[in-house]
Amino acid sequence: xxxxxxxxxxxxxxxxxxxxxxxxxxxxxxxxxxxxxxxxxxxxxxxxxxxxxxxxxxxxxxxxxxxxxxxxxxxxxxxxxxxxxxxxxxxxxxxxxxxxxxxxxxxxxxxxxxxxxxxxxxxxxxxxxxxxxxxxxxxxxxxxxxxxxxxxxxxxxxxxxxxxxxxxxxxxxxxxxxxxxxxxxxxxxxxxxxxxxxxxxxxxxxxxxxxxxxxxxxxxxxxxxxxxxxxxxxxxxxxxxxxxxxxxxxxxxxxxxxxxxxxxxxxxxxxxxxxxxxxxxxxxxxxxxxxxxxxxxxxxxxxxxxxxxxxxxxxxxxxxxxxxxxxxxxxxxxxxxxxxxxxxxxxxxxxxxxxxxxxxxxxxxxxxxxxxxxxxxxxxxxxxxxxxxxxxxxxxxxxxxxxxxxxxxxxxxxxxxxxxxxxxxxxxxxxxxxxxxxxxxxxxxxxxxxxxxxxxxxxxxxxxxxxxxxxxxxxxxxxxxxxxxxxxxxxxxxxxxxxxxxxxxxxxxxxxxxxxxxxxxxxxxxxxxxxxxxxxxxxxxxxxxxxxxxxxxxxxxxxxxxxxxxxxxxxxxxxxxxxxxxxxxxxxxxxxxxxxxxxxxxxxxxxxxxxxxxxxxxxxx
Amino acid sequence: xxxxxxxxxxxxxxxxxxxxxxxxxxxxxxxxxxxxxxxxxxxxxxxxxxxxxxxxxxxxxxxxxxxxxxxxxxxxxxxxxxxxxxxxxxxxxxxxxxxxxxxxxxxxxxxxxxxxxxxxxxxxxxxxxxxxxxxxxxxxxxxxxxxxxxxxxxxxxxxxxxxxxxxxxxxxxxxxxxxxxxxxxxxx
Numbered sequence: 001x002x003x004x005x006x007x008x009x010x011x012x013x014x015x016x017x018x019x020x021x022x023x024x025x026x027x028x029x030x031x032x033x034x035x036x037x038x039x040x041x042x043x044x045x046x047x048x049x050x051x052x053x054x055x056x057x058x059x060x061x062x063x064x065x066x067x068x069x070x071x072x073x074x075x076x077x078x079x080x081x082x083x084x085x086x087x088x089x090x091x092x093x094x095x096x097x098x099x100x101x102x103x104x105x106x107x108x109x110x111x112x113x114x115x116x117x118x119x120x121x122x123x124x125x126x127x128x129x130x131x132x133x134x135x136x137x138x139x140x141x142x143x144x145x146x147x148x149x150x151x152x153x154x155x156x157x158x159x160x161x162x163x164x165x166x167x168x169x170x171x172x173x174x175x176x177x178x179x180x181x182x183x184x185x186x187x188x189x190x191x192x193x194x195x196x197x198x199x200x201x202x203x204x205x206x207x208x209x210x211x212x213x214x215x216x217x218x219x220x221x222x223x224x225x226x227x228x229x230x231x232x233x234x235x236x237x238x239x240x241x242x243x244x245x246x247x248x249x250x251x252x253x254x255x256x257x258x259x260x261x262x263x264x265x266x267x268x269x270x271x272x273x274x275x276x277x278x279x280x281x282x283x284x285x286x287x288x289x290x291x292x293x294x295x296x297x298x299x300x301x302x303x304x305x306x307x308x309x310x311x312x313x314x315x316x317x318x319x320x321x322x323x324x325x326x327x328x329x330x331x332x333x334x335x336x337x338x339x340x341x342x343x344x345x346x347x348x349x350x351x352x353x354x355x356x357x358x359x360x361x362x363x364x365x366x367x368x369x370x371x372x373x374x375x376x377x378x379x380x381x382x383x384x385x386x387x388x389x390x391x392x393x394x395x396x397x398x399x400x401x402x403x404x405x406x407x408x409x410x411x412x413x414x415x416x417x418x419x420x421x422x423x424x425x426x427x428x429x430x431x432x433x434x435x436x437x438x439x440x441x442x443x444x445x446x447x448x449x450x451x452x453x454x455x456x457x458x459x460x461x462x463x464x465x466x467x468x469x470x471x472x473x474x475x476x477x478x479x480x481x482x483x484x485x486x487x488x489x490x491x492x493x494x495x496x497x498x499x500x501x502x503x504x505x506x507x508x509x510x511x512x513x514x515x516x517x518x519x520x521x522x523x524x525x526x527x528x529x530x531x532x533x534x535x536x537x538x539x540x541x542x543x544x545x546x547x548x549x550x551x552x553x554x555x556x557x558x559x560x561x562x563x564x565x566x567x568x569x570x571x572x573x574x575x576x577x578x579x580x581x582x583x584x585x586x587x588x589x590x591x592x593x594x595x596x597x598x599x600x601x602x603x604x605x606x607x608x609x610x611x612x613x614x615x616x617x618x619x620x621x
Numbered sequence: 622x623x624x625x626x627x628x629x630x631x632x633x634x635x636x637x638x639x640x641x642x643x644x645x646x647x648x649x650x651x652x653x654x655x656x657x658x659x660x661x662x663x664x665x666x667x668x669x670x671x672x673x674x675x676x677x678x679x680x681x682x683x684x685x686x687x688x689x690x691x692x693x694x695x696x697x698x699x700x701x702x703x704x705x706x707x708x709x710x711x712x713x714x715x716x717x718x719x720x721x722x723x724x725x726x727x728x729x730x731x732x733x734x735x736x737x738x739x740x741x742x743x744x745x746x747x748x749x750x751x752x753x754x755x756x757x758x759x760x761x762x763x764x765x766x767x768x769x770x771x772x773x774x775x776x777x778x779x780x781x782x783x784x785x786x787x788x789x790x791x792x793x794x795x796x797x798x799x800x801x802x803x804x805x806x807x808x809x
Contacts, residue, residue: 108660132656132680165682167656168649244680320685344687347705350730356698359632359668592753
């Protein structure tokens, strides 16, 4: 996997410290590092940090102790670490410092399609843009070398089609670094005041100029296939994943008449190389993901086709079909011979006409969040439901999630809603939901603020004892570290109490009745003049991460003839194991999906969902 | 070798990624270049899962529509959804027990494109052997009864033995063989 290739590159480059906060598509890098560290017997330090800023600060300190360090995150994670990144660019590094920020054009699993390359430009740090796993591995090594040579942090930005691509790689054993930590005090640099920052800014600009010169000659990643003295009506400039696609399409079609300039280092931009290419081509088409970066760097705008000229879609992933259409459109417009292997458009129309089921992502059968959301909506039907980033965003299917902004915003937005309504003397109920890992990531600052400023709402921390969405990474409460060793466990209750909360109750969301009662009690506390913010910890292990522990009591569930097809269970509970059986004309249980958690036994208004004996072969049950 | 494109589809939890891994590893062991793309994260929460696999000297991990030689699907609707990937003369292998497969609406298109459809009740085959989670291997076995290149029955079998977790290795091979038998019978 691409993320494995990156891990391999890091270890081959003798990186000694690797930190990360999980997030698709970056989550597998750190576990792959752990695997290599164990198989090669290295002493590399690894950690799941509580958030991306923490991860970058930690790696930065390692770097200025002389060690090679890397930190891995998804692209929106780099927003969290932006404060650290922009400052670190001025201060510079000692040991190589690599930031791996994985982009998600599509977006497949993110709140935005933002382009890390723009963040690199903003921070004034070099960025490398791999086209496939093999290149990602080589670039990781080069990035650490450049970082160390020029004393500047470097970003590697693999897109999801690099991270989650699989490709064959060969590798040999390698050794770890013997470098020892040493920190040479230099407060003028490492604690620079604004006056010195101006000087550091100048230094940074000079570094970039030098690195830009180096990138002009970096033939391994920046190259074109122009023939000497030949002129072309059209050329293509591409980077990252789109480059691989362009290369494949043009070689399949044997289009040697269209040269390609591949850019592996979008910033600092190899302007001279691009200039050479531009002067051999009448027009150039720019294919890059996800935003316009290269396109902005090409000065002769009149000869450039891309997003700004409307030839390339401004949003969405540049999958092969999109790129094919873009190239073909430009070829036709330029009066050149079009490509000839397309043409399954009728198949799309055909599939569309089939009315195939739309598969909404849903919480898993047996997911403890489902019971929690059901209870929340039942107890506080008129509330505004602020929520957060994680599996539980899917509570939207149960009508129990109204907002999802960014990590930690369930709490900060609850606070904002409270003050907006309270200002008008309106008593608006608000229930915020946030996962345990997200709470540790960026919940506390918001909670401190809410308590300090007298906000009133119910906060439900959905504690499934793992970071489920990204692949079951441990949380600080668990006390297990990235390499499997023991860490010190920090109970949620202690953190919440430390934020100044007096109402803290723990409940098992598998028990809907108890949780509903508790929310009512919390409501009273919130509205009491001497009350405050009420925190409920809905604690039940994730059914995927801890199947046995999550399902201690199995209950076989069936639906009886009392079902009146009100669809209440399907709408409000929405378990994938419950479905409408057309033949029986009522709701039924898909026994192969059902995990027998028995939570749905509490929800049917007609009492038609009961514990019962499933008879194999009997239709529908 | 000419590039070989495959698309594998199904639902989250059906073992699409394991099936991809087996095919990819088998190809690697034959010295072929392999590149492929998977879906993770949000898409796995009960959604459609699609995996692309390309064997040969190519750079991009994604298959373009109209260029897949094979489409292997663990669920009937997910087979239909991915029909646009199939190339002229491509072959579709689907896990379904439906008599009416493929649906009549798609037949003219498939015929026109010269696409061959073969169905096997892989879930039923696997369930009967008390391994309901192994329908992916039943489908793979079925597939190997018809196709011997670029990776055939022997290659796949060897790989399954190698990559299966030890507790499920034996049953995986049995289910794979049961799928293969199904295919062999159907061929005769």
